Amino acid sequence: MEPDRWLGLDLRHLVALKAIADEGSFGRAAEKLGYTQSAVSQQIAALERIVGLRLVERPGGPRPVSLTEAGEILLRHADAIQARLLAAKADMKALEAGDAGRLRVGTFQSVGVRILPTLLRRFSEAHPAVEVLLRESSDESELLEMVERGELDLTFWTLPTPPGPYESVELLHDPYVLVVPAGSPLGSLKRTPTLKEIGLQPIIGFNKCSAMDEVEARLASTGRAPNIVFRSDNNGTVQGLVGAGVGITVAPLLTVDEDDPSVEVIDLQGRIDPRVIGLVWHADRHRSPAAEAFVESTVDICRNLPAETAAA
16 A cells, blocks of 8 residues: 555644744744754655645745645644644643642633632632632633633533534523613513513623623514614623613623612513523543532532522
């Protein structure tokens, strides 16, 4: 059988390709990698022989080099390979640490305010040798990408997850509520406002929020696009604007301060399906004893939240 040329592919070849794509020249790529320029040229030449296609455009002169279409395609695979290698490196560290070391957890605002304080206190008491490092982001997709790259061991997430190498556990159902300024006519109704009535009002929305995407889609289903007058990534800002009379908002209950006298919180009686909050991890990665214990502690904490956000 003819030997497969691809078996000669070395990780250094792909690293050189990425450096050239990032730097735009063989010389700067060599400086970045700590190689000589001729070494980088040799690695790219070897990679092109293995692939059987030209990967780098070499225009000559002062013009920057660039990748061919084949080079761009191969680079996308190289990025995925690098992500898996980083995940493998994280696995080895987790396996070595056992029930000690660092546990990296992704989160977002409402979880940070309503769940994490109790969870971290109890977990730290039971596992004092584990250092929990939190990474908060208003963009949930960033957290999943970090799980895939091995930069996070676990992350809170609004289920379901998109297709990918993920496993998850469901923690709780967080119902949507209508938040209006104190004294609003919507708050004095003897019934639950309809989605159409809500959609007629100026609405304060959220940025980069899968929960808000669902709300806006449901409001638009009434035949009228919602009038979003302001957006923010901060739950307190959204509620403050509602309290000031700028508009109303539909938000998951965990994001709302129910003790705020400037607003009224109205139960929507299931007019919008609740968001489902879960914990997500990489399906192909080793889960350390610390990560297992964190999942168990989180499930227990969420099971004992107040009835309106009871565990599913």
